[in-house]
Amino acid sequence: MKRYAIVENGVVTNPAVRAEAALNNNWLELPEGLAVQAGWRYENGTFIEPVVEDEPVKTKVPLTNIAVASANARLEGDIWWIPESEAFTLTADVPLPDGELMIMSERVIDGDTVVDDMRFIAVIEQGQVTINGKFKTSGNYQITAERLNKGLARIGQRFELAFSKIEFDAYV
DSSP states (O other): EEEEEEEEEEEEEEEEEESSSSSSTTTOOOTTTOOOOOOEEETTTEEEEOOOOOOOOEEEEOOOEEEEEEEOOOOETTTTEEETTOOOEEEEOOOOSSEEEEEEEEETTTTTEEEEEEEEEEETTTEEEEEEEEOOEEEEEEHHHHHHHHHHHHOSSSSSOOOOEEEEEEEE
16 A cells, blocks of 8 residues: 545645555655645645744733723722723723724623623724723623733734733622
């Protein structure tokens, strides 16, 4: 039995076929000891491993001077206490161009188990981000750089936000 790789349009599509003979011109016999994988290129009689480029370095963008305002909001330790369904405005300085970002605030139990989330649109103008919202259900909510950066990576942004967790207790 000989080992073959099936190559279509110059790319290995099946790297591990064993047979007595090639079925067609797309079946190329593998040299002894060579292991190829799907996705390798085949050019001029040579199997070429794809080059994996390094991840681009992402710029860390700080979120500073964070403040929360509402009729009854108050900061207790590191947690903002806000009555359920009361409108609030979160502001912070951020060196980003004018635009909008989707912000995820996760409702958690036991300090870190995510049970739900709420989405807010953050408006960035002249280096300041503004989020207007309200928590419709009482509970502990968190906005974290880790969660927002996952979303930014998913949409291909080349920056990550850097800030400490912003935590809320919405109460009845």
